[in-house]
Amino acid sequence: GAVVSQHPSWVICxxxxxxxxxxxxxxxxxxTMFWYRQFPKxxxxxxxxxxxxxxxxxxxxxxxxxxxxxxxxxTLSTLTVTSAHPEDSSFYICSVPTxxxxxxxxxxxxxxxxxVT
Amino acid sequence: xxxxxxDPGPFNVPEGATxxxxxxxxxxxxxxxxxxxxxxxxEPKLLMSVYSSGNEDGRFTAQLNRASQYISLLIxxxxxxxxxxxxxxxGTYKYIFGTGTRLKVLA
Numbered sequence: 001g002a003v004v005s006q007h008p009s010w011v012i013c014x015x016x017x018x019x020x021x022x023x024x025x026x027x028x029x030x031x032t033m034f035w036y037r038q039f040p041k042x043x044x045x046x047x048x049x050x051x052x053x054x055x056x057x058x059x060x061x062x063x064x065x066x067x068x069x070x071x072x073x074x075t076l077s078t079l080t081v082t083s084a085h086p087e088d089s090s091f092y093i094c095s096v097p098t099x100x101x102x103x104x105x106x107x108x109x110x111x112x113x114x115x116v117t
Numbered sequence: 118x119x120x121x122x123x124d125p126g127p128f129n130v131p132e133g134a135t136x137x138x139x140x141x142x143x144x145x146x147x148x149x150x151x152x153x154x155x156x157x158x159x160e161p162k163l164l165m166s167v168y169s170s171g172n173e174d175g176r177f178t179a180q181l182n183r184a185s186q187y188i189s190l191l192i193x194x195x196x197x198x199x200x201x202x203x204x205x206x207x208g209t210y211k212y213i214f215g216t217g218t219r220l221k222v223l224a
Contacts, residue, residue, distance in 0.1 A: 001163060034211070043121075043204070043216040044161065093160050097210075104149065106212060108160040 002028040002096040006109035013084055013116055020080045021112045023050075023094030029074035030096045034106065035067075038091040050077040050094075084116040120144055121207055123215035131223050134195050138218045140205030141187045147207040150181055150188045155202045155217060164190075164203070195222045 003026040013019050023033055033050040048058045048069055056069035068080040081088055091113050095106040123140045130136045142150075153161035165172065167188045171180040178191040188205055202217040 041216075044214040046211060046213075049211065091158075104210065105151065105163055105166060106206075107163060111160045113158070 001105065002026075002030070002098050002107040004094065004096050004107055004109040006094060006112050008112060009110060010113040011115070013114070015085055015116055016083055018080055018082045019084055019114060020078055021092055021094075021114075023077045023079070023109050025075045025096045028096055028098055030077075031074060032097055033071065033077040034095045034097065035069065035077075035079050036093045036095065036108075038093060038111075044093065047079075050079075052077075081114065084114070086116045089114055089116045119215075120213045121205060121215040123203075123205060123218045125216060125218060127219040127221050129221045129223055130195055132195055132197060134222075135191065135193045136195055136220065137189055137191045138203055138205075138220075139187050139189050140207075140215050140218075141185075142205075142207040142213075143186065144207065144213075145183075145186060146209065148209040149207065149212070150179075151206045151212070152177075152179055152188070152190045153204040153206060153214075155204055157202075161204055161214075192220075195220075197222050197224060 005024045007022045031052045035047045036044040047062045048056045050071040052071045058064045071077040093111040095108045097104040150167035152164040154164045155161040167179040176193045180189045200222045204217045205215045206212040
């Protein structure tokens with residue numbers, strides 16, 4: 001599988017500010033990474049697919065101007081939450097898909113817990 | 118109907134017990150299925166992929182029933198350390214996750 005890191009692991013910010021979250025694939029060159037969000041006691045919800053060298057594709061209902069994604073290299077994708085509001089407080093997790101036996105297995109980073117006050 | 122559904126539990130079982138979870142999926146075109154384990158406030162970790170023929174990894178057995186559109190996870194000889202939330206996922210390239218089934222193994 002892939003070894004994935006995220007930074008920061010947790011962040012507290014004030015409403016209206018922007019927060020950047022980094023996702024790094026440490027041992028695998030990832031042309032694609034996925035960004036998820038998980039609210040307490042809820043499932044992982046896919047937000048967007050990050051594509052190296054091109055624009056991210058966003059899931060329905062996710063504002064691309066609010067959640068900016070940049071995938072500038074094969075090992076790094078960043079998610080910037082712009083003008084954060086308390087309802088953006090959540091657990092943000094990235095994943096790297098790798099080829100398992102005839103299927104793509106996803107390996108997750110440790111997540112970033114965002115609290116907006 | 119949700120695309121992927123799981124019984125949220127909790128399933129409280131004694132150490133050494135055998136426990137099984139099911140997960141139903143609605144998209145018959147899904148090609149891949151997985152079980153993940155998620156500990157409290159941590160990221161999901163891949164437990165096992167689910168193959169059409171079924172597969173086993175130690176105390177864990179996963180099966181796929183395409184006709185009825187569900188996957189299952191069987192845990193034998195439960196350990197205290199198995200206490201966690203088990204998420205199923207299905208899809209082809211992008212995966213949909215269930216909300217998870219919470220397992221508590223009691224001493």
